[in-house]
Amino acid sequence: MEMTDTQEHWETFPWETLDGTALLEALQKYSIEKGVSDIHTSPEKECVRLEVRLHGVLLPLAKLLEKNYIDLVRRIKFLSKLKLNVTNVPQDGQYTFQAPERRVNVRVASIPSRFGETFTLRLLDPKKGIVPLEKLGFPDVIHTKLAELTQMPNGLILVTGPTGSGKTTTLYALLNTMVGKERNIITLEDPIEYELPGIVQSQVDHEHEYDFARGLRSILRHDPDVVLVGEIRDMETAQTAIDASLTGHLVLSTLHTNSAIEAIPRFLSMGVSPYTFAPSLRAVLAQRLVRTVTPECKKEGAQCDPADHTTYDGVKALPELLVATPEIREHILQNDTAADIEKVAREQGYMEMKDWGKIFVENGVTNESEVTRVTM
Numbered sequence: 001m002e003m004t005d006t007q008e009h010w011e012t013f014p015w016e017t018l019d020g021t022a023l024l025e026a027l028q029k030y031s032i033e034k035g036v037s038d039i040h041t042s043p044e045k046e047c048v049r050l051e052v053r054l055h056g057v058l059l060p061l062a063k064l065l066e067k068n069y070i071d072l073v074r075r076i077k078f079l080s081k082l083k084l085n086v087t088n089v090p091q092d093g094q095y096t097f098q099a100p101e102r103r104v105n106v107r108v109a110s111i112p113s114r115f116g117e118t119f120t121l122r123l124l125d126p127k128k129g130i131v132p133l134e135k136l137g138f139p140d141v142i143h144t145k146l147a148e149l150t151q152m153p154n155g156l157i158l159v160t161g162p163t164g165s166g167k168t169t170t171l172y173a174l175l176n177t178m179v180g181k182e183r184n185i186i187t188l189e190d191p192i193e194y195e196l197p198g199i200v201q202s203q204v205d206h207e208h209e210y211d212f213a214r215g216l217r218s219i220l221r222h223d224p225d226v227v228l229v230g231e232i233r234d235m236e237t238a239q240t241a242i243d244a245s246l247t248g249h250l251v252l253s254t255l256h257t258n259s260a261i262e263a264i265p266r267f268l269s270m271g272v273s274p275y276t277f278a279p280s281l282r283a284v285l286a287q288r289l290v291r292t293v294t295p296e297c298k299k300e301g302a303q304c305d306p307a308d309h310t311t312y313d314g315v316k317a318l319p320e321l322l323v324a325t326p327e328i329r330e331h332i333l334q335n336d337t338a339a340d341i342e343k344v345a346r347e348q349g350y351m352e353m354k355d356w357g358k359i360f361v362e363n364g365v366t367n368e369s370e371v372t373r374v375t376m
Helices: 020-034 066-079 140-149 167-176 212-220 235-245 263-269 274-280 295-299 326-333 338-347 353-362 368-375
Strands: 038-043 048-054 057-064 091-099 102-113 116-124 155-160 185-189 200-203 226-229 250-255 281-293 312-323
Touching: 020 048, 020 066, 020 091, 020 102, 020 116, 038 066, 057 066, 066 091, 066 116, 140 281, 140 312, 155 167, 155 235, 155 263, 167 226, 167 250, 167 281, 185 212, 212 226, 212 235, 226 235, 235 250, 235 274, 250 263, 263 274, 263 281, 263 338, 274 281, 274 326, 281 326, 281 353, 281 368, 312 353, 312 368, 326 338, 353 368
Parallel strands: 155 250, 155 281, 185 200, 185 226, 226 250
Antiparallel strands: 038 048, 038 116, 048 057, 091 102, 102 116, 281 312
């Protein structure tokens, strides 16, 4: 059955008439058309909740009957090579499906829950994967500075934020500006989300003891100019990244912190020395994805109903960029507090996400409710 644009939540969609294959294909088609990033299933006592993440927000899609869900799970497990008879332990897999003019990779994760297996399907659409830096929506002053940072021969650049804040998209955009400029670029990812021609991409393999720390040490023996480490999680990886940045490599990586300034004490808490971290750091970019309002709402001064998801038609990066100036580095060396560092940074023009959020609202990009949602 063909889907229409008016079936936003599919309340009347005849799920009971479809087998698992048709159900998954319909769900995939809908997700690609709407720009869905994740599909979630949540079994409950009398039904299974089906939800999708659109523009960073989880929205209800439908409630499935148990028999339909069993068919859907069988199909998902078959495609992603998960064990059909295992339901009491987490499983991970992946598969691909054909979309118009490209193949889409789907990362599948399952966990046991009270009323059955819960699944999350993440759609890695290559059409959305590599976004040019200028298309991410950063304010001009931040875009210009980021472009300058990518030209540096060495140092450490960190991108921070929670899961789903667009860190990977930003990192790929930064790397994309360096491709073809006589620089050997190697990445270490977990997993490789999108293919970027012109660079070497390596994937972590924990089963064979190829983790971030070991992988990074191996990569450095291949004479890279630029290294992307998917995430820094421990002292060994942090110290290796610092050492690399101090010996002629430009290193990009991510952390999970709420703000750019919080990345500094978070990094130091891993046990690295301020005397090596301070000279290595070039900048920290923190970001969230804020939904942008439709042209119609923009004409009304972003006054459409913020609770109605049709008010929004896309996302834009809401940033804060901390540049490691000599004064900032001095405060890191002295192991000063985040508050002390923020005071100096503000004197030098540093703006928080909330500050940029006010400007976004004033310019009709989004509304106050949306800025509050992602920054509170």
